Amino acid sequence: MITTDDLRFFLSLAATSSLAQAARALDVTPPAVTQRLHALEKRLGVRLVNRSGRGTALTDEGRLLALRAGQICGELNELADELAGRRGVVAGHLRVVAPLGFGQRYVAGLVAEFRKNSEDVTASLTLSDGPPRLATDNWDVMVHIGELRDSTLVAYPLAPNRRILCASPAYLGRRGAPAKPEDLRDHDCIALRENDEDVTLWRFRRGRGAAVGVRIAPVLSSNTGAAAVEWALAGHGIVARSEWDVAEHVQSRALVPLLAGWNLPEANVVALVKSRQDLSARTAGFLAHLRAAFAMTPWRDKL
Known part of the structure; x- marks a missing residue:
């Protein structure tokens, strides 16, 4: 019963x-x-x-x-x-x-x-x-x-809800900031595994130009956004994360937006x-x- x-x-x-x-x-x-x-x-x-x-x-x-x-x-x-x-x-x-x-x-x-x-x-x-x-x-x-x-x-x-590429001042002081998407191949990147997406392919677009895909080799990955953001705050690498999750950290300068003018796909x-x-x-x-x-x-x- x-x-x-x-x-x-x-x-x-x-x-x-x-x-x-x-x-x-x-x-x-x-x-x-x-x-x-x-x-x-x-x-x-x-x-x-x-x-x-x-x-x-x-x-x-x-x-x-x-x-x-x-x-x-x-x-x-x-x-x-x-x-x-x-x-x-x-x-x-x-x-x-x-x-x-x-x-x-x-x-x-x-x-x-x-x-x-x-x-x-x-x-x-x-x-x-x-x-x-x-x-x-x-x-x-x-x-x-x-x-x-x-x-x-x-x-x-x-x-x-934009996606924002960002890293901590500590990481940028140690490794410098990427000047273009392709530079990410030489940086420590943090990946978030969700929604069956190809998490190692990051796509960028400048204005109305063609999309640029960069295949990263993540040094850290997680299935939770909280872990990915905590790693970025601790200076372990660069993360691409939703605006809703990192807005307060960007405002406080705990995380610094990267690649000005290049946009990741939105996640409304x-x-x-x-x-x-x-x-x-x-x-x-x-x-x-x-x-x-x-x-x-x-x-x-x-x-």
């Missing part, structure tokens, strides 16, 4: 690539996630997740459970919406997905604020430090940064939904809340 709480727990687990990520998303300890998963597998009599040193992967049974759980929870949410609509109130469960660092800094507070202003709404926020691995029905709004790969989703622009912030039609009242309301909050681009006042 499984409950809707079990289904929502497993959907949160299916949205991440490790038990540690799931624990952070659920705000519990990793042993608590492991214990609950073991109990669920024991009750169902099947293995749902394969664990390895590289993370977790759903078994065939796990994928089936995630798919059906998404459908069941989606139908329950739709039923709650219909009943709430008859009462003329915004209600039901709002499911939001966002990147880990950006979500912690800019989205978590907005989710809590929206729920506070809509007392009949409950909300969950799933944060991931890698590309989201989600059952198709397991979210209402996804905050996304950078290139959009799934053309079936509908994007609502939230805020502009958008909110994604599955369709423009039939948005629930809570989803439409949260979209409006997001767009109002980001209208002034909160990180731009730091530059």
Whole structure:
């Protein structure tokens, strides 16, 4: 026998690539996630997740459970919406997905604020430090940064977000600053592994000119932006990082922008939904809340 709480727990687990990520998303300890998963597998009599040193992967049974759980929870949410609509109130469960660092800094507070202003709404926020691995029905709004790969989703622009190439004064004092993109081949570079991008190919453009691609050999790489920025602040190398993440460090001169006149591809912030039609009242309301909050681009006042 499984409950809707079990289904929502497993959907949160299916949205991440490790038990540690799931624990952070659920705000519990990793042993608590492991214990609950073991109990669920024991009750169902099947293995749902394969664990390895590289993370977790759903078994065939796990994928089936995630798919059906998404459908069941989606139908329950739709039923709650219909009943709430008859009462003329915004209600039901709002499911939001966002990147880990950006979500912690800019989205978590907005989710809590929206729920506070809509007392009949409950909300969950799933944060991931890698590309989201989600059952198709397991979210209402996804905050996304950078290139959009799934053309079936509908994007609502939230805020502009440049990528900035930068390094600490300590590193520049020791190694000097690159004068052109090709000089990066002779510098210590820090790479961020995210969104299945080719992280060792950095592309630059000056004005309307042709793009210039530079293949770097990173001395350090990470799957989290926080680690990459900390390494750059400590003087370990040059990093290409989102404006939202380094604006305050650029303003304080802890990081110095490099290659003036050369631009990296932008990584603008958008909110994604599955369709423009039939948005629930809570989803439409949260979209409006997001767009109002980001209208002034909160990180731009730091530059």
